[in-house]
Amino acid sequence: MTRVITYGTFDLFHEGHRRLLERAKALGDYLIVGITTENFDDARGKLNVAQPLMERIRNVEESGLADEVIIEEYEGQKVQDIQKYNVDIFAIGSDWKGKFDYLGDYCKVVYLERTKGVSSTQLRNQAGVLKLGVVGTGRIASRFVAEARYVSGVSIEAVYSRRFSSAKEFVDRLELETAVETYKELLDSVKAVYIATPHESHYDYAKQAILAGVHVLCEKPMTLTRAQTAELFALAKEHKVVLLEAVKTAFSPGFQRMVAVARMGFIGRIRSVDATFTKLVPSGRELEGPDGGSISELATYPLLAAIKLIGTDIETVTTHSLKREGDQVEVFSRIDLQYSHALASARTGVGVKAEGELVAAGEKGYMYVPAPWWLTEYFETRFEDQTKNKRYFYKFDGDGLRYELAEFAWMIRNNVLESFKLRPEESILMAEIIEKARAEQQYFA
Numbered sequence: 442m443t444r445v446i447t448y449g450t451f452d453l454f455h456e457g458h459r460r461l462l463e464r465a466k467a468l469g470d471y472l473i474v475g476i477t478t479e480n481f482d483d484a485r486g487k488l489n490v491a492q493p494l495m496e497r498i499r500n501v502e503e504s505g506l507a508d509e510v511i512i513e514e515y516e517g518q519k520v521q522d523i524q525k526y527n528v529d530i531f532a533i534g535s536d537w538k539g540k541f542d543y544l545g546d547y548c549k550v551v552y553l554e555r556t557k558g559v560s561s562t563q564l565r566n567q568a569g570v571l572k573l574g575v576v577g578t579g580r581i582a583s584r585f586v587a588e589a590r591y592v593s594g595v596s597i598e599a600v601y602s603r604r605f606s607s608a609k610e611f612v613d614r615l616e617l618e619t620a621v622e623t624y625k626e627l628l629d630s631v632k633a634v635y636i637a638t639p640h641e642s643h644y645d646y647a648k649q650a651i652l653a654g655v656h657v658l659c660e661k662p663m664t665l666t667r668a669q670t671a672e673l674f675a676l677a678k679e680h681k682v683v684l685l686e687a688v689k690t691a692f693s694p695g696f697q698r699m700v701a702v703a704r705m706g707f708i709g710r711i712r713s714v715d716a717t718f719t720k721l722v723p724s725g726r727e728l729e730g731p732d733g734g735s736i737s738e739l740a741t742y743p744l745l746a747a748i749k750l751i752g753t754d755i756e757t758v759t760t761h762s763l764k765r766e767g768d769q770v771e772v773f774s775r776i777d778l779q780y781s782h783a784l785a786s787a788r789t790g791v792g793v794k795a796e797g798e799l800v801a802a803g804e805k806g807y808m809y810v811p812a813p814w815w816l817t818e819y820f821e822t823r824f825e826d827q828t829k830n831k832r833y834f835y836k837f838d839g840d841g842l843r844y845e846l847a848e849f850a851w852m853i854r855n856n857v858l859e860s861f862k863l864r865p866e867e868s869i870l871m872a873e874i875i876e877k878a879r880a881e882q883q884y885f886a
């Protein structure tokens with residue numbers, strides 16, 4: 442008798458799951474299905490699992506395809522299960538290709554081609570799966586697709602790019618379902634879009650989507666002017682769709698906790714925030730006019746920190762920028778924000794490298810977040826009396842894009858139009874500061 446094993450979350454059981462189980466079963470005579478616990482999913486960085494374990498077990502049992510169901514609850518369990526249950530074949534979807542080759546020491550490993558998209562022959566729970574379209578095929582879009590695998594209940598159905606050939610190449614490379622030729626086609630086939638195109642095109646794509654009643658997750662900066670960002674939020678409200686700026690840091694658990702600890706008065710009243718984000722770029726869009734430069738590329742992050750830690754009542758914005766002979770755009774900038782009761786300074790660079798740290802200074806002590814503070818895994822509160830210093834550790838899974846997608850999908854599912862993690866007025870204010878900083882900067886060479 443050939444014994445086959447497979448594992449999964451099997452949340453909102455759908456066509457892709459059923460087909461996977463059918464083919465796994467067909468590989469042998471007896472199929473064991475391991476279903477992940479909430480704890481295990483949390484440990485491996487899977488977000489937004491909608492159904493409790495008992496319901497997910499029922500999903501698999503009702504498919505009639507499993508001869509035995511077991512629970513997967515810890516790292517390393519697969520190695521033990523395979524030996525314990527005398528397994529001959531381990532099968533899993535091709536989205537995990539290569540990841541489980543190490544099990545080859547214990548049994549045969551088979552990757553079954555994953556079902557692309559969520560097919561229209563829907564099972565009863567499929568209403569819960571969010572059909573998502575991707576606009577743009579650059580590096581960040583590729584990373585987003587990889588991260589989406591860790592957000593339960595989301596299926597990337599189609600991809601649009603200005604050049605059809607790049608959409609096609611993207612879809613083939615990342616094993617997605619459909620490359621569409623027109624943006625309209627994309628908007629007709631999905632419930633939500635992720636916009637990851639160059640900054641200057643965000644506004645048009647977002648606007649068209651909102652007008653079509655499609656939810657929008659838009660890469661940062663959403664637009665480069667206050668007027669455009671404000672208009673998009675007003676439209677989204679009117680059309681009752683979710684519009685969210687994809688600032689990964691805002692949605693990560695460590696950053697949120699850091700802000701909460703700073704704002705609960707631990708370090709006293711916050712009087713100053715200094716945050717730096719630099720990323721050396723040798724060539725490309727970031728260095729090209731009119732919309733490149735370190736401010737449009739990176740300022741969102743330190744501005745988010747200032748706004749979350751101090752607030753939105755900024756009185757003046759002053760900016761100094763480095764632009765050398767031959768540069769089309771600034772390559773290093775300091776944006777100074779003056780509040781009536783505090784100061785903040787945001788440093789960004791694409792042509793200068795600096796330590797990417799964050800310090801929030803208060804009347805009792807300060808918060809120190811080492812580089813890379815925007816992927817917040819660790820921070821400290823520090824005091825004059827060093828014995829009072831405290832360290833905090835958090836988890837930051839993958840490259841963080843899963844957090845913004847998880848929040849976005851959660852908002853849509855629960856019909857919540859605003860996230861306290863990044864409010865519309867905060868995105869609008871960031872656009873305003875970026876617009877001012879770029880218009881009024883004083884250059885040095």
Ligand code: C2G
Pocket residue numbers: 448449450451452457458461477487513532533534535536537554555556557558559
């Ligand atoms: N699957 C598929 N087609 C889809 C979606 C999922 O073939 N459109 C497959 C996955 O590749 C996996 C199984 O269905 O083999 C279960 O998928 P999930 O519930 O998403 O679970 P997953 O996170 O893939 O769990 O230990 C857990 C495993 O490592 C994988």
